[in-house]
Amino acid sequence: MSSNDKYGVDQDPYCYRGTGTLKNLLDLHDEDDLNEAERYLTEAAAERLEFIEPPYSLDTLKQIHRTLFSAIYSWAGEIRTVKISKGGNQFCVPDRIEPEAAREFRKVESNGWFEGYSRDLLLKAVAESYSTLNVAHPFREGNGRAQRMLFEWIIINAGYEINWWEVDKQEWIKANHQSFHGDDGPLIQIFDRCIGLPIMEDNADDA
Numbered sequence: 001m002s003s004n005d006k007y008g009v010d011q012d013p014y015c016y017r018g019t020g021t022l023k024n025l026l027d028l029h030d031e032d033d034l035n036e037a038e039r040y041l042t043e044a045a046a047e048r049l050e051f052i053e054p055p056y057s058l059d060t061l062k063q064i065h066r067t068l069f070s071a072i073y074s075w076a077g078e079i080r081t082v083k084i085s086k087g088g089n090q091f092c093v094p095d096r097i098e099p100e101a102a103r104e105f106r107k108v109e110s111n112g113w114f115e116g117y118s119r120d121l122l123l124k125a126v127a128e129s130y131s132t133l134n135v136a137h138p139f140r141e142g143n144g145r146a147q148r149m150l151f152e153w154i155i156i157n158a159g160y161e162i163n164w165w166e167v168d169k170q171e172w173i174k175a176n177h178q179s180f181h182g183d184d185g186p187l188i189q190i191f192d193r194c195i196g197l198p199i200m201e202d203n204a205d206d207a
């Protein structure tokens with residue numbers, strides 16, 4: 001968790017008293033230890049997540065989050081109950097998370113999950129949608145990891161390769177900060193590096 005996180009209450013009920021460290025099932029009180037355990041456990045859990053086809057919904061994102069974080073947080077897969085902000089940007093208040101996310105999923109569904117989009121159109125559509133869900137920020141922690149997994153599925157389902165190797169963390173945060181304020185340009189540029197070629201159909205059966 002970054003030091004610029006801010007809470008809508010004096011004592012964040014998700015944190016150990018008097019600290020900014022999230023209560024966790026491993027009872028790690030040291031921030032670095034928690035980050036390391038998180039990294040290890042979420043990477044291991046990600047191996048168990050298998051691609052599924054649309055329709056996707058907030059429930060899909062919750063399921064991804066639950067799989068990634070259930071060994072670490074008791075609230076894995078559950079919508080947060082406190083206000084949070086990063087870098088001065090306040091995300092959706094808890095009551096608005098479900099309706100705002102539902103609206104965005106309906107929009108992507110009405111756009112056919114971006115199937116058949118050219119690469120250029122896909123970059124813009126994915127950046128806009130990613131940004132909208134980032135503003136919703138459904139979970140107390142782990143939004144980036146859960147959302148990136150969901151968008152991997154959306155992009156693969158739309159027929160394109162995706163990898164995040166090219167993403168520098170600070171650049172990613174800055175791009176998300178800018179998209180929060182309405183400029184999707186930097187996020188589009190990042191997706192332009194992450195989204196690869198159209199995935200070719202496997203013709204092996206035709207041989």
Ligand SMILES: Nc1ncnc2c1ncn2[C@@H]1O[C@H](COP(=O)(O)OP(=O)(O)OP(=O)(O)O)[C@@H](O)[C@H]1O
Pocket residue numbers: 001086087088089134139140141142143144145146172173176177178180
């Ligand atoms: N200042 C900001 N304005 C808007 N969005 C931001 C800002 N800083 C970070 N973000 C977004 O919030 C995400 C981090 O949220 P959170 O800490 O809940 O998830 P995470 O899984 O730890 O993310 P990550 O793996 O990207 O660090 C980032 O991935 C980015 O998308």
Ligand SMILES: [Mg+2]
Pocket residue numbers: 001002141142143
């Ligand atoms: Mg985080």
